[in-house]
Ligand SMILES: Cc1ncc(C[n+]2csc(CCOP(=O)(O)OP(=O)(O)O)c2C)c(N)n1
């Protein structure tokens with residue numbers, strides 16, 4: 001099954017994360033990763049969700065049913081930049097340290113903490129590169145690892161500025177009177 | 181009164197400002213401040229005390245479905261709110277505008293397992309269009325305005341507002357200067373004209389076109405427009421279970437109901453048609469049967485207010501996201517000159533002739549019951565429907581609410597339907613126990629109509645305590661017909677047809693329903709023979725008050741035609757296979 005990267009702009013209201021996750025859970029999708037944070041516009045958050053499923057178009061449509069959802073795009077086949085960050089606490093006894101430092105340098109990873117027998121490495125990069133680094137470093141003995149999950153952004157002028165959704169939506173949506 | 185209000189008073193005023201004048205509910209600790217306040221507004225806000233919150237919810241649904249207005253129900257925290265879950269889910273499935281107002285424990289104990297605390301916003305998240313937890317009185321004017329706006333616009337649905345007790349009690353100066361901030365909620369009402377023209381082109385080139393009308397036509401108030409559309413194009417019209425009443429069944433272009441218990445000629449026509457124009461229906465699996473085999477030759481035009489319905493179950497050639505009435509108006513205004521229809525009219529009339537021929541081969545209405553099989557029966561259910569239909573047709577001004585099961589399908593099939601909002605049933609959720617409380621709500625909405633609740637003996641026993649509510653409220657225009665077959669009949673039918681008659685968990689006893697009715701101060705009548713049916717119905721009409729008739733019908737009669745689950749709608753069973 002294909003992995004899809006979905007980017008959503010949502011109004012930052014209580015429960016919105018629950019609603020988005022609930023909708024995906026209802027269809028039995030497994031969420032591989034999910035990252036949420038503030039966007040460029042106050043009151044609007046941006047989410048990147050990675051799921052494995054074929055019929056993602058329907059999910060995208062159903063996400064629009066949620067009141068807080070402003071914009072959803074399946075960017076899987078779009079030109080995007082994707083990044084993921086990971087923190088790795090690695091088993092690093094004295095003699096192994098130079099090797100680990102050298103490997104980290106190759107991958108542009110940073111050593112951010114050094115303990116008696118461990119080091120903590122911070123690595124940011126494309127999800128593939130992060131995975132690559134993890135594979136290479138794993139034989140030394142990973143004690144703890146935390147991945148943020150990917151965040152994605154469409155390159156160039158395409159993509160969506162949150163402001164435009166908030167701006168042109170002021171005031172009431174029209175109400176069509178029902179006749180009986 | 182000064183400008184100061186309690187949160188509870190604000191709730192009442194917000195409801196009144198939004199045109200609410202009746203609510204159905206049951207009080208309790210966490211919602212008591214609201215009940216305290218509503219006493220002051222009782223001349224403008226009628227409260228109807230139900231016997232169970234499920235009843236309150238269905239009554240509000242019945243009110244909404246019969247009137248097109250918002251239905252409002254109330255429950256206290258904990259069990260009071262969980263009892264509302266079924267009607268909320270029901271309203272979600274049937275796109276019914278419903279507002280559920282629930283009390284919540286004080287905000288200082290939220291999340292601490294306080295007495296009668298239930299996370300109702302969490303529970304109802306997937307079964308509401310939207311929901312709110314309000315902890316501050318100052319938010320109430322805005323939240324009520326937004327909630328009611330969301331419940332009643334776009335594709336309507338249930339919205340729940342959970343209000344902590346302290347928010348109801350706090351005193352504030354409400355700010356009624358409300359500007360809704362809903363950047364993500366912009367229902368699209370106006371159709372795309374290009375798509376409309378595309379659809380017209382497709383229709384004009386059709387040889388075997390069909391119109392399928394659903395609930396959306398009724399909710400949008402598009403009945404007149406649909407009629408004009410059908411008459412201009414002369415395309416045969418199908419009405420789904422929830423589309424019943426969207427098009428009069430005595431119209432020469434009406435061909436009837438599709439789906440699991442739809443007519444053979446209708447399902448065959450769907451399987452043969454080349455253009456299917458679905459307006460305001462959602463291609464429920466009870467309509468489509470096995471979706472991959474549905475309407476195999478058809479190009480589909482689908483008009484729906486909810487974009488997520490388009491392409492969900494059936495592949496669509498021309499999608500149109502719009503309000504049904506505005507869409508049909510756009511079609512009518514974009515229609516070409518009369519001459520352009522000449523070819524379509526020719527094809528449509530041949531096609532209609534073909535459909536009518538199938539219909540005559542495959543019987544019609546009452547004849548679906550094999551008469552030779554019923555000769556020994558003292559009361560075949562079909563005799564009840566025949567007499568009821570005659571009474572409805574002669575007396576007019578009726579609404580029929582049905583429960584869920586065999587009796588529901590017979591009602592849809594056998595009663596003659598002419599007007600919108602006269603047939604009210606639980607379709608998407610199939611909620612047994614819907615009819616009696618919903619009939620209460622319908623009777624409140626239409627005090628001058630006679631409201632018939634047609635129930636099974638199973639579903640009736642789920643919510644019949646609302647008979648007491650009906651009496652207490654002095655409601656006289658409700659009549660209940662129990663189609664009493666001593667079984668959970670629809671399940672028994674499946675067991676008979678597909679499970680070698682293993683009647684596991686379906687034989688059902690009950691009290692003497694007429695006596696039960698009498699105990700509730702209703703009139704109760706028992707009917708055991710076909711010869712008594714008409715007189716009983718007459719007596720029900722003649723009685724100035726609610727009446728229940730216990731129709732003790734033949735126990736093992738089946739609803740036909742029938743499409744077995746997950747089969748193509750082309751494969752219908754027409755009668756009980758004879759044992760060899
Ligand atoms: C609340 C609920 N429980 C169970 C069902 C499953 N169910 C569907 S039809 C049916 C039988 C209904 O029996 P009755 O009310 O006697 O009507 P009949 O089919 O006999 O006319 C049942 C149990 C349901 N639809 N709703």
Ligand SMILES: [Mg+2]
Nearest residue numbers: 636637667669
């Ligand atoms: Mg029964």
